Amino acid sequence: MHKIILDCDPGHDDAVAILLAAGNPSIELLGVTTVGGNHTLDKVTHNARQVLTIAGLDDVPLRAGATRPLLRPVVTAESIHGDSGMEVHGFDLPDPRVEVGEGHAVDFIIETVMSREPGEVTLVPTGPLTNIALAARLEPRIVERVREVVLMGGAYGTGNWSASAEFNITVDPEAAQIVFREDWPVTMVGLDLTHQALATPEVEARFVALGTEVGDFVVALFGAFRQNYRDAQGFTDPPVHDPCAVAYLIDPAVVQTVRVPVDVEIHGGLTTGRTVADFRAPAPAGCHTQVATKLDAPRFWDLVADAAATLGVARG
Template identity: 55%
Template sequence: MAKMILDCDPGHDDAIAIMLAAGNPSIELLGITTVAGNQTLDKVTRNALSVCTAAGIRVPVARGAAGPLVNHQVVAGDIHGDSGLDGPYLPPASFDLDPRHAVDFIIDTVMSHEPKTVNLVPVGPFTNIALAIRKEPRIVERAKSVVVMGGGYTRGNVTPTGEFNVWADPEAAEIVFRADWDVTMIGLDLTHQALASVELQDRVRAVGGPVSEFVLDVWEFVGSTYRKVFEFSAPPIHDACAVAALIDPSVITVAKADVHVELSGRWTKGMTVTNFQDTPGMHHTGGVAAELTDFRTNVATQLDWSKFGDQIVDAVERLTVKVIA
């Protein structure tokens, strides 16, 4: 069983990630930490508690960073609405927040468990993880892995090259990518393969019950904004891909690469500059290219959509049984 801390900014795809992590028997969800991103910290924290309440999930939820390390905060209201999770009914929280700051919760959890047993899964801006590294550097050698939803090697969604989670706090992302631990980058090139298709929605609808209704309401709202803003036929379930990869690594195909975050380019700030190990000749050249040869990041390239969809449906079924019981 994989032990996980889910660091998130709910967010519609974050809501599905929370439910997948809590509903899969291969995951021990140690806690949820929140970070400003899709909406303000107050809103995303409330949303995390509401998702847990709606799906019968009871794990520690700790409130984290209210903004990026350097930049001014920017939210994604055009995608996620004013609440950050418009669409589904958000029930009042049925339990209280953990009293610790998310950074302290992350440090305490990683340091109190056996070495190489806790996986960190940041699916919002990486601010909390970067601050935790700065406050307690030993978490880098103690964590088992870091599976991030962020970046992209061919595209962005805020700028032509900048994906929101990295672009919103590029300095934090660079800290996380350059730390000496096992990092998997699940970026837009992968998550745009993870669409909440009509087929998947029909399978979730067939489950029935309140959890199914919540999930369908999530997809209905974010599906409409993705059609309007990005002309997608169905919304990507970005963040759940990171959880799915921890459940079953065969859900994704990865390639080794050196990943750096561009911090200062006028057009490229927030870009995840990705040099794949098998790019012909790149690691033999001099100059700047020679600096991009630390091939230790696993970059996701292909999704097994069938396995991914099965995971989503299975989690909805398991949570439904729990809620109805």
């Protein structure tokens, strides 16, 4: 079983990542931490409370983290995620029951890692990497104790926030550079992989057929995400990025990876936030980074649908 902290900025696809982590028996969700990204910290934290409420996860610790990048101005993705950060169509989001715990997300990450055996905790960031970088700087000992970092972010091909760079990395490239350069195992689940995780009408129909509140919530997420992605980036069906990182932990065969050195550009006029993956030769000895390349999409959607079914309660 993988014991994870999910560091996120919900966000439509972050919501699906939470549901997948909560509904799969291979994952123990030690906590959810939030970071400003898809929208401001207050909004994404409120959204996390709503998702945890829908999933019935009243006992999962929730902590709010960094409000802004390490050095740069706040940037949000309203064109994709709407004014609330998690716009939905045809679904009434509940008043959240889940409360935000006291203390900062970074302190929660440090305390959780340090209180458990080395190699026990995996960090799964699906937003900007500000919290993770701060944790590594405030308590460097966590680096050797974390089992691995599996992050959704980056691209070795085409970006989405710019021609070169993906949103999560571009928003706080200095934090991303810290995370990639630390000596812990890092798996980058980037756009090259996640653009294969498309919420097609056939996929959506599987969640409609569940006949549950969780299923209806996922359908509502997909509906809003589809319209926003179509308007903003021309996608027919939206890519559902963040649960791909969780799926890799559940079943590594769902996500093919290649071990290569990766670093982050922080100075380029046209390339700031670029995750530079060096495929020129076999990875050198001791290379601690790898990138995801190919998704088994049917198996991936099986995992997500099964998790939603596990969490679901029939409409009443």
